[in-house]
Amino acid sequence: MSFKINDKVTWAGKIDWELRRFHGEEYSTHKGSSYNSYLIRDKKTILIDTVWKPFAKEFVDNLKKEIDLKEIDYIIANHSEPDHSGALPELLKEIPNVPIYCTKSGAKLLKGHYHEDWNFVEVKTGDALEIGENKLIFVEARMLHWPDSMFTYLTGENILFSNDAFGQHYASELMYNDYVDNAELYQEVIKYYANILTPFSTLVEKKIDEVLSLNLPVNMICPSHGIIWRDNPLQIVNKYLEYARNYQENQVTIIYDSMWNATRRMAEMIAEGIKSANSDIAIKIFNSSKSDKNDIITEVFKSKAILVGSSTINKGILSSTAGILEMIKGLSFKNKKAAAFGSYGWGGESVKIITEELNKAGLEVVNEGIRELWYPGDEEAQRCKTFGENFAKTL
Template sequence: MSFKVTDKVTWVGKIDWELRSFHGEEYSTHRGSSYNAYLIKGEKNILIDTVWQPFAEEFITNLKKEIDLNDIDYVISNHAEVDHSGALPLLVKEIPNVPIYCTSNGAKNLKAHYHEDWNFVEVKTGDTLDIGGGEKLIFIEARMLHWPDSMMTYMTGENILFSNDAFGQHYASDLMYNDLVDQAELYQEAIKYYANILTPFSPLVIKKIEEILKFNLTVDMIATSHGIIWRDNPTQIIEKYMEWAKNYQENQITIVYDTMWNATRKMAEAIAEGIKSIDKGVTVKLFNAAHADKNDIITEIFKSKGLLVGSSTVNKSIMHATGGILDMIRGIGFKNKKAAAFGSYGWSGESVDILNGRLKDGKFEVINDGIKELWNPDKDGLERCREFGIDFAKKL
């Protein structure tokens, strides 16, 4: 499959309808994904990125239908991660001397991945490549968005920003453009992508977008490396990134728990009742960490102003699903969010203190000492949980 993006630019990537996890098992892809590569044809012919290695042979076969590989003048590698560079080894076997434009970190990473010293041309922000017809490519380094080697490439004349991972989504669609797909699905996948992958680099997101804006580039299209292409009001996603990067939160509280015999679940539900009793407008979402998708939970925490985490005490510790989410939270580095802990116990009761410590490690503002209930909370215990929810809501 290929299709014309413009008269000069053709999409030559791969839609992966079956993909259900990414980065190993670290990221869920409920709606599949795509690996977007682009072929520019003109006085000079340029290939921008490739696809993941399992689809390398298919990619090369399809690319040959679009162009004689020997007519490719340059390859642009915006990012060395294998989902974008996976077909490069097979491509370079066909055209071994083709110049590969990338950042200095890109060259290092590609060498480390494939152990080949290809014809690398290292570029930095502001460098240009004349591609004929009065048009040129402008390179913009995007370090840590989301790898040290990442960059974007802007094509003058067509006014296309090839943004690689930035502004993308893991979202398979044969419609391929933002104005054609379901908007709820699109933004659900876009915010999930930002929350789970780009949140740790939010200060750099702001800095990089401000730097790009100083170029005063006209952007008629943002051609991402995953998901759809932004062509209708394409800068809407840039505006969203700026919003998401600034300690984003909605009027939402998320409650995450794991439970052995439903006592901690009952506590979570009572706490939610307490919150809603004094704030009808707040969105409260409950997730059992052992059953819910971890990346969906992270997305909801990203959207929230407050987080409550609960766990039964087991073997003087917390349950592993709750612990796993808290480890993810610590790595992501959320800002400007308040939190508290709760849990049931049988005899030793360490879980709440452990949860408090983990929340503090995740840079949450822990607003109280938490609440714990012995065994299965009775009527009075559930009322204490409701009051705990009321107090938490009042302090947000």
């Protein structure tokens, strides 16, 4: 499958309708994804990125239907990760000497992935490649979200090929932001940012400011996953700036796991207390052993505060709680308050452990947490409500 974006640019990627897990098992893709590769025809012919390895042969076969492979003058590798570069070995069997333009780090990482000494041409921000009527301008985007990431800008057509930035794991044959369901689209946008780009928010803001300072007109943004931004394309740039600046909504997210529903009861009572103190706050409650971890992280990203709870087990906490805390710690969320809660039968270490992990994650822990022995009765439930009320007053 391929389709013309305009007279010079053709999409030559792959829509992956069945994809449900990405980065191994680390990222859920409820809406599938796409691997966007772009063919530019000017006086020179350029291929920007490829597709994931499982679709490599299909990609090369489809590319042959679109163009004689020997007509490809240059390949641009904006990013070395295998979902973008996976078809390079198959393609370069056919055209082994074609120059591959990438960052210095990109060449190093591509060699690390494929152990091939291809014809790499290393570029840096501001370098340009004359291709005929137009030219390509390269902009390094280090740590957005890998060390080798790069943007490529096509003059004349005013298209920014942004690789992972501004993308989404979202399969749609409609392919453009003005065609798809924007509620679905932006849910995948915020999920992608929350789970992948949050640790690099400071770099996101600096890089966007740098790109905007170039005063390049942008008619279209073509990422490497999901849809193409052609209707007011800078809307996604402005949304990223919003996300990068310690984004939060008027929301509290409560995350827990429970063995015999005692900690679940605490979560619900704490929520009641928060709501009674401030009815305008949106409250979302998730059992971390039953809810999708990336969906939970998305809600954490949106929240001004979180509460995390677990039963005590073997002097520790339940595994799903430990897992979500590890994700929260790795994502380096900013400007969020937090507290711990949990039930216990004898040891009761869970609240202390969770509090320590919340501190390690850099969240503002507002109190020492609350723990209750066995299943909360009326008196214990009221304590949890009061805890929620007091927590709400810190927001």
